[in-house]
Amino acid sequence: MAARILRVNMTKLQTEWQNFPEKYKMLGGRGLTSRIVADEVPPTCHPLSPANKLIVAPGLLGGTTAPQSGRISIGGKSPLTGGVKESNAGGVIAQKLASLGIRAVVVEGEAPAGELYVLEIEENDTRLRRADDLAGKGCYEATDAIWDRYDTKAGVVIIGPAGEMRLTAAGISVTDPNGSPGRFAGRGGLGALMGAKGLKAIVVLTDKTFAAPYHDEKRFKAAAKRFVEVLRKNPVSGQTLPAFGTNGLVNVINEAGALPTRNFRDGRFEGAEKVSGERMAQLIKERGGKTGHPCHPGCVIKCSNIYNDKNGDVLVSPLEYETVWALGPHCGIDDLDAIAFMNRLCNDIGVDTIETGGAIGVAMEAGVLPFGDAQGAIELVKEIKKGTPLGRIIGSGAAVTGQVFGVRRVGVVKKQHITAYDPRSVKGMGVTYATSPMGADHTAGYSVTVNILRQGGYVDPLTAAGQVDISRNLQVATAVIDNLGLCIFIAFSFLEQEDSLGLLLEMINSKTGSRWTEADFTRLGEEILQTERYFNRRAGFSEAHDRLPDFFAEEKLPPHDVVFDVTPAELNTLFNFRQEVRKDAGKAASLR
Amino acid sequence: MQVKLRVYASLAEDTGMDVADNYGFQIEPGTTVSQLLQEAGINQRDVRIVMINNKQADLDTEVRDGDEIGVFPSMGGA
């Protein structure tokens, strides 16, 4: 089956197959979404304009037997940041698209005012179907309605009311193997972009999961099998993540004095243990939920979980660290059930949990409600669905909330909220937040590994020295992992087990017929970042945007009483790659 | 000398200690983290992260009177 792109024009209500361009051969996932954004989206367009494009792309290894290869990248010009955006999710959609030979779905234009559509994709057929019956429906109800309609197991990409309202904290949900809409391409307001297109959902109708083509299938499968062993042997991916999920981090980051508490006032939260991964795992066990749950077939790490309420009914899946932090310690809330309930509400409304928690913390700072008020926070989240003015403010994220309420202490970079590591006491993360073309994004270069977790070396998290180099290396490597469509948690083996990189290269080469070496791997990562920077520059971003909010350099964070002191001059060196930097990476020669 | 020890994740499961609780230990001056772990019945090969008073430390760091020590196995996430 030849590789192809599905073009969807919402203005003309037409779809069209396009042969996959040779020049994009080695691109997938984030590499592909960012490249198409740079090639096709006018950098200065309004993110909600018909000229912006929503791009959904499985990774280069999507639909193969490589473990962890089911991640989906969704890209476009971000309604939240105004820059390039790739938001990454799990779920079943990447494998289904890749198995149909679809390397990307590119949606442009906008549907006639007031009309809402579902895009149905089958192997040899596509349809845009009116979906006015789904208007205003939450992601759970709307996904159920879609599942009821088709007898095959549909993969669903969907927005909630927040996306339809075009709120800048709106995310895009992807269904997991149980048909639950909990996998979110949450960050950067891409739900608003999908809403502006008049597209409620994309439904992929196929049972195929591992049907992507290979250059050399036998070689590939041998390498994939060995990679599974590597992941199982690694103590993080083999033991800790399945047992405690990502939420195992609460106690670590709190013990390190780096858990941002009550809108960045403290690095320690007195209620940390009550919302920790250990506590969560115990509650899950008592209530008949599940730990060690995979977000897509072929995940062998299984960091996901199913969290039940007190009555043993499913509340949310998964409950993750960043969400727990944003709706918990950041707001001074220590009630895990309240946090899980808000997570469900956010999933249903279709808003990013991190941005929403960030905004609620800022509203608490402003005195709209007190820190620690779980019930008040729940009511605020419900306001978003109602579309009240207050709900729309919260649903527009922390930067807007801070602006409306006159709050200065707002932890955003490029208008996107910082996540669960205070940049003053995990300085490598501060560098990533400041410089990532995505805005504050912990996954873009997860320096916590080296600063706190002692994986892949150690650099003191409290000193500025060496942090730029760590962040640079991780940002380059992460861009490639995102290009391949692999879950970021393979990085723990990557940092510690020498055979990992060789196996990845073997999979890349036997999948595509290329002869990549480590140097190509690095070059691809650098080119992806340059492409993203090139787009951002033309969209009006400069070095002045690669900075943390100034309060991080002025206010000391307890318990270490430190400020963020990586200098602007040092931050400016982040993109000084070893290899010659291409002046014009957006037009760079294609990767072979 | 009096110090407090906190254990997390699988270390708590393995030892039957409660997660994040402060366990008091009476120790001699010059005791290292490693020796403290031995006294607490924790296999130091299972320990990857050591923090003393919220700062990163090592197994051979000497503990001082009043220190609070937190220990973890290999941890990860994002």
Ligand code: SF4
């Ligand atoms: S490890 Fe977690 S995030 Fe990664 S693929 Fe598995 S369930 Fe999804």
